Amino acid sequence: MIKTYRFSAILCVFLIAFQSVVYASNQLPSLGDSTSGFISLEQEHKLGRGWLRALRNQTPTLEDPLINDYLEYTIYRLVENSQLTDRRLETIVVDNNTLNAFAVPGGVIGVNTGLFLYSNSEGEFSSVLSHELAHISQRHFARRVQEAEQRRPLTMVGLLASVLLAVTTGGTAAIAAGSTTYAASAQAELAFSRDMEQEADRIGMDTLYKSGYSPHDMTNMFKSMNEAKRFWGTNPPEYLLTHPLTESRISDSANRASQYTLKQSRTNFEFQLMKRRAEIHTISSSKECINKYQDQAVNAASIQQKSAFYALAICQMEDKQYDTALKTLGSIQKLHPMSITLNVLKAEILSKQEKLDESEAVLKKLLADNPDNYVITMYLANTYGKNGKARQAAFLLQDISYRRPNDPHVWTRLAEAHRINNNQIGYYKAAAEYYQLNGDFTNAQRQLMRAVKLAEFDFHEKSIIEERIKYIESLKTEFNQ
Numbered sequence: 001m002i003k004t005y006r007f008s009a010i011l012c013v014f015l016i017a018f019q020s021v022v023y024a025s026n027q028l029p030s031l032g033d034s035t036s037g038f039i040s041l042e043q044e045h046k047l048g049r050g051w052l053r054a055l056r057n058q059t060p061t062l063e064d065p066l067i068n069d070y071l072e073y074t075i076y077r078l079v080e081n082s083q084l085t086d087r088r089l090e091t092i093v094v095d096n097n098t099l100n101a102f103a104v105p106g107g108v109i110g111v112n113t114g115l116f117l118y119s120n121s122e123g124e125f126s127s128v129l130s131h132e133l134a135h136i137s138q139r140h141f142a143r144r145v146q147e148a149e150q151r152r153p154l155t156m157v158g159l160l161a162s163v164l165l166a167v168t169t170g171g172t173a174a175i176a177a178g179s180t181t182y183a184a185s186a187q188a189e190l191a192f193s194r195d196m197e198q199e200a201d202r203i204g205m206d207t208l209y210k211s212g213y214s215p216h217d218m219t220n221m222f223k224s225m226n227e228a229k230r231f232w233g234t235n236p237p238e239y240l241l242t243h244p245l246t247e248s249r250i251s252d253s254a255n256r257a258s259q260y261t262l263k264q265s266r267t268n269f270e271f272q273l274m275k276r277r278a279e280i281h282t283i284s285s286s287k288e289c290i291n292k293y294q295d296q297a298v299n300a301a302s303i304q305q306k307s308a309f310y311a312l313a314i315c316q317m318e319d320k321q322y323d324t325a326l327k328t329l330g331s332i333q334k335l336h337p338m339s340i341t342l343n344v345l346k347a348e349i350l351s352k353q354e355k356l357d358e359s360e361a362v363l364k365k366l367l368a369d370n371p372d373n374y375v376i377t378m379y380l381a382n383t384y385g386k387n388g389k390a391r392q393a394a395f396l397l398q399d400i401s402y403r404r405p406n407d408p409h410v411w412t413r414l415a416e417a418h419r420i421n422n423n424q425i426g427y428y429k430a431a432a433e434y435y436q437l438n439g440d441f442t443n444a445q446r447q448l449m450r451a452v453k454l455a456e457f458d459f460h461e462k463s464i465i466e467e468r469i470k471y472i473e474s475l476k477t478e479f480n481q
Contacts, residue, residue, distance in 0.1 A: 039105075039142040041086050048106020050479060052090055053439035055110075056408060062093040062113055062281075063409045065378040066341055070274045074122070075109055078130050081210035083137040083203060090406060097282055099225070099237040103132035105141040114237070116278035120224060122271035123208070123217030130211070131204035131218070131243075138203065140196045197243060201253055205260075214265035215257035222250045272307035273341050280314055289315035297328065306332045313345060322353045340370060344379045356387040374400065381413060390420035401433075408437045425451045425461065432468065441476040445469060 062068070072091050079087055084107075092110040094100070100112040109132055119125035135141070201218070209215045225245055229236065283289045293315060296308035309332045316325035326349055333342045343366050350359035363380040370376055377400050384393035394417035401410050411434040418426035428451035435444035448469045455461040 044105035048104045048108040051104050052108050057439040060095040062095045065375045067274050069375050078207055078211050082133045082207045100239045101128045101132055103135045113278045116275045122268040123213040123265040124221040127208050127218035127221045130207040131200050134200040134203040209260055212266045214263050215260045217265050219253040219257050222253055269303045272303050273310050276307045276311035286315055286319035300332055317349050322349055325349050351383050359383045390417050393417045408434050425454050441472055445472045
């Protein structure tokens with residue numbers, strides 16, 4: 001069973017760590033911009049990874065390989081056309097239906113599942129991401145701290161603490177906590193300045209356009225959020241507290257978009273499929289789910305209608321109507337025979353039917369056509385596990401862990417595969433990685449100490465584990481645990 005710290009405890013730990021990083025950063029040489037002498041890119045990277053560990057420890061994340069992979073792919077496509085120089089990025093999807101996206105120094109970019117729900121198109125979804133990328137590339141975090149230099153280090157500490165609270169508990173709680181504990185005005189600390197918002201809008205729109213989208217997608221997203229404000233009343237989502245939306249900002253966005261050469265925004269079937277997955281995640285029963293999509297899945301004339309067939313097939317699968325689900329899926333799969341998303345759903349339905357060999361065959365062929373694909377690998381490992389092939393599952397997951405060493409979901413799956421295989425050393429090592437990525441260094445170290453005892457007569461394995469113990473010890477020291 002995974003243990004977590006109480007919120008107040010882990011928050012204090014990371015506040016202390018952030019303060020020590022700030023103190024150390026004062027001695028760093030300039031790297032070529034006005035903020036680099038104050039906070040270096042390397043210090044930002046450390047801050048971001050520490051903050052991410054704290055976030056994982058405190059809030060549920062979405063373990064959906066398809067949605068996580070889609071977010072990563074979309075961000076990296078935008079990054080190619082952005083001004084970001086340090087491209088060591090980490091992404092995270094928070095399991096929360098409210099509208100939110102956030103960027104933290106050091107290349108941490110996250111979204112709530114709610115961003116899928118509130119975006120009408122991939123262009124609108126990408127406009128929010130490109131805006132967040134601009135905040136990172138322009139080092140707005142460091143600039144905000146530098147502007148309040150006379151109050152440091154509390155400004156930096158309070159800022160990161162308030163962002164952490166905002167993501168995990170909601171904007172109102174974050175502002176209340178910030179205003180009473182960390183800063184004289186937490187809303188001022190959390191909210192980007194008007195100049196920074198304008199800069200992020202301008203640079204973000206340019207990134208959006210260069211990535212193949214219409215610049216009007218950003219304006220349309222602003223308008224959608226503005227129209228939804230009347231439903232939120234006095235309790236707006238955290239994103240609008242940190243990124244204030246005004247009529248002038250919408251107007252500026254529209255004027256800026258009109259200066260670009262007219263371009264039809266790219267349409268993406270994959271986004272609509274991910275949006276449907278996020279929608280289904282909010283529905284409590286399979287019957288309700290079927291009722292929601294049955295009327296929409298009439299014909300496959302548009303990508304929205306085709307995505308309704310996909311959603312209906314998932315609902316039917318969850319309702320154990322497996323043959324019906326395969327038939328529903330088949331009506332759109334014939335139009336997109338190479339779609340990874342549609343094919344893994346077919347394999348999942350077959351797996352739930354206990355047709356495990358057929359499910360394996362679908363996924364193996366898919367993996368042969370798409371080597372090293374994260375989504376397919378995760379689904380195939382799951383099917384192997386159900387089919388009594390935990391050794392093959394562990395082999396696949398071990399391989400992908402080398403390519404995704406910072407993915408907690410991979411490590412928890414690998415730990416389970418090793419447990420089934422009675423590979424105790426493998427289990428303890430994988431569990432340790434899961435714990436350290438979630439900021440629980442004590443439990444991580446405990447797992448490795450168990451592993452090193454079992455490896456007493458294997459010099460090579462013992463050496464590897466001992467090196468990892470030293471690494472965890474260095475993390476404990478860095479974060480004062």
